[in-house]
Amino acid sequence: SPSPMSVRRVGFCLSDKKRRRMNLDAFTDFCIDLTQSLGPQGPFDIIIHKLSDVIVEAEHDSQSQQLLDNFQSYVSAHPRTILLDPLPAMTQLLDRFASCRIMSKLHNSLRDWCICSPPYLEIHSAADLPSVQQTVISRGLSFPLICKTRVAHGSLSHEMSLIFSADGLADVQPPCVLQSFVNHGAVLHKVYVVGDRHYCVERPSIKNFPPGPCDRETIFFNSHQVSKPESNSDLTALDENVPYLPPPSSEAVAALVKELRVQLGMALFGVDVIINIHTHTLTVIDINIFPGYEGVPQFFSSLLSHIKTLLEQHSSAMNPWLQKFHQCFTNR
Template sequence: MSNGMPFDKSIGLWMSDKKSQKLNWKELIHACNSHGFNLVKLDLERPFEDQGRIDVLLHKLTDIIAAADQGDVKASMNIRRVEQYLSNHPNVTIIDPLDNVRILLNRYCYYTILQDEISFQNQGIFTPAFAEFSTNNIEQNIEIMRNNGVTFPVICKQTIAHGSKSAHEMVLIFNERGLHVCKAPCVVQSFVNHNAVLHKVFVVGNRYHICERPSLKNFYASDDLEPIYYRTGEVCKADSQSTLSILDPHDKAEIKMTLNEDKIRSIIRVLRKKIGLILLGFDVVIDNTTGNHAVIDINVFPSYDNFPNFFEHLLQCINESLVKYNSDNFDINVTDNFVGNYRLNGLINVGDSRTNYRVMGMNIIN
């Protein structure tokens, strides 16, 4: 994929066929070549050694790692092969390391990291109270919820955040009676009322981009309500038009909570330090009574569809990684070529496109 031109460095890329079909290969190849990289599309079924030289291994292996961890034989073989390749070729830079990626496959695991982050407490940042159910014993689960301060309504999510459609099938539960729908292993998390606005933050190394998306309307604990099932994609995509996103009349008067970018930067710094990924995204909702920012989800290598000049930023980041990038050092000297970018403490906001959707039924963004 080099147009016959010689390059002294090479990026090997693996992602699923589904993702690969959506990728603008022409643009990516152009960005790679203009930064002096050849691009190799890797086949997971064949030894990487046979597929040419690799200096940087860029991958979206989340679903394969999740399948391998759950005992899928083929997936396990493929992951073992990648790990063996990396141990045989210690000079290959991997974006991102598999062990760091593994942290984000398990919701309980990364919620615990967020909850344990003491620096969040005095900054108005939190992760909503959560608890893990490892059995379907309702009495026991009520006790686990109580011990962890989880209050109704709750959202029940599968513990494993990748590798299956059901990872994104959520249930909103309003009372103890509704807990029978929880299928262990899962986590339940206190629902935070946020006026149906979700803030998605996309991070590429020390650059980030923030988008708004529709989300769930406000809900309250109730003895009468039955559980509500939804898929994330039906509610939270830019073009989703779910009735679950339409605020109730008494909520419409609510003042819009504004996102505090200092808080977002604090979250990015903590995630970079504690989870250590170059390519990640996270979801924030703003508590409509306190204005505190809740981190409710973290994702590996999200889809960067709306990230301005994504490939260019990616390549700059890859270059920085190759010059012994130190993830603790946020004051590295990055050439900042993009109009509209701004830097604060070494983090760069690559451009603003937050108001790119409207919530159905009412205009909450002006």
């Protein structure tokens, strides 16, 4: 194992867009260039990455596949390098089918906390469409339904629709997920996780709709635009006086985060939760890989703390390089 005085190196492997959004341009010295050989850029004790673009594009783009292969080869050849987060764990959350399955199991594992997720239906291809109306009924889904793309990354993944009747199911474009829409008073609670710490941020969300089918036309919307802090959308404007909804119980959220950290094997993720306006049940509607942490001023100090915890498992002393890294964060 490395001596206490050895230099510890952290590498960031993020898209330019992600780096700019997280204001990480000051850390160019720590950023990995995937288009160049990783060997000379290392060795790295820990790599913090979000390779979603590369993973999704690799399915149809040989250049992206090559970048991913290079990254995986480096990681395989350096088993002591810690990845935040493990690639297979992150990859599964790019598939909403996989994340819905994870969310649906929370009802059992967190039974004591009355945490659930909405009933959902996977639609794999056009072959599923003739039977979709019957399956919606047999699986206990209820109108309105929210429709989301299967791929949970990229601009298209934010394009969603609200379907109000069996006729509206004609607007479904596979592969996608249908979820029962849960009235929640137009408030979304974003839970941001950084290692053993988490933070809740309140955001605007979709207003309440009368339960049950109706002849309203399908509403197409962009979830990013609806739930941004500064959003001003007709979809978020409540039509009626909504009774006071209690915020999520901090104990229940802590239990949810603890369970998801185990289930996912991840340290950097976000969970979108809402409060059912009728039952006050904490309802999990989405899990996000390495989110933007908007509205979490403690993100950098929490990330540093988690990095230190991981590295101290390898070394008991904080070396000069890590002190410099600490200075970069604390001077922000």
